[in-house]
Amino acid sequence: MRATRFYSAFGLAFVLAWVLTAGIPGFTAEVHAAVDVFDFETAEQEQRFRELSNEFRCPMCQNANLSSSPGGVAADLRREIYRMIMEGQTDQQIEEFMLARYGDFILYRPRLTMQTVLLWFGPLLFLVIGIWVAYSIMRRSGRESPEATSSLSGDEEARLKALLAQKKNGASDKA
């Protein structure tokens, strides 16, 4: 009983730690490779360029973003991002440009659509199920002792009541 409670608490702590750290930037390792040199007019443009090329996924080397990929297409796409930033296009327009050519795949952060609902909220669903299971286990183990007394048969229970009543009467007689 104590063991189950310990494990559920431990599991809950683990899940919480995981949820909390997943959102912290820097906790997930990021690799930056400054391959090409672009001239920007403002620091803000450079910042946007860096953010955008981190945001898009390289279509050729599938587990790298555009900024860390040495692939030929990645370099071309970085050049396109640079061109569009210098032309004064918005982040939204640049994303649409990428989506029209490479599809949802290019986004590391998938859009919320009917097809990606499970992807977005699946983990939350599993977390809720896990909490529910842990909760019901903890509640059951807390209730265990009163349940144990009620496992007497009807006859036994009647006898127990009679005995208790007898004892009570005896006690009051003495007083």
Next chain:
Amino acid sequence: MKRLKLYLPVAGFAVLAIFMWRGLYLDSRTLPSVLLDRPLPEFELRTLEAGDRLVTREDLPDEPFILNIWGSYCLPCLQENPIFMAAREANVIPIIGVNYKDTDDAAREWLDDNGNPFTMSIVDDTGRYGIDLGVYGAPETFIVDAQGVIRYKHIGVIDYQVWDDEIMPVVAAVQAEARS
């Protein structure tokens, strides 16, 4: 009821196992093209054949054709070349090349050495047109119908099996469509 509950983890495992088993056989390399059933993107580019004259979509065949992204540096392109050569000799379907991120000299030399199956080779030395096509590396092959709409895309090398099982059925279908 309580007994059934005991099997819940096993059932969960079974569902997970089925999904993962299927996942083993999914091909994550070939991405679905968003350009399917869309018109071929516009372009204005040189060709290897016509010197400085720029060609556009207007210069492409009015009938269905194959658009093949190739480069002299690309080994799989060498592998699919005999298939395209045979297709050209048998007049199966016109094949347009897009010489992707290559130099003209290297490209011409490659065609001299290995044979030229292309009606023409559009020069995309910067790779800019490749981006419009959603290309991520040579070879890639598109089938375009008589209306200039992309109907099929194959990523990677075309071997005889791919040619017979994937390319030819689509080619036959779009050609039948064009005739009717």
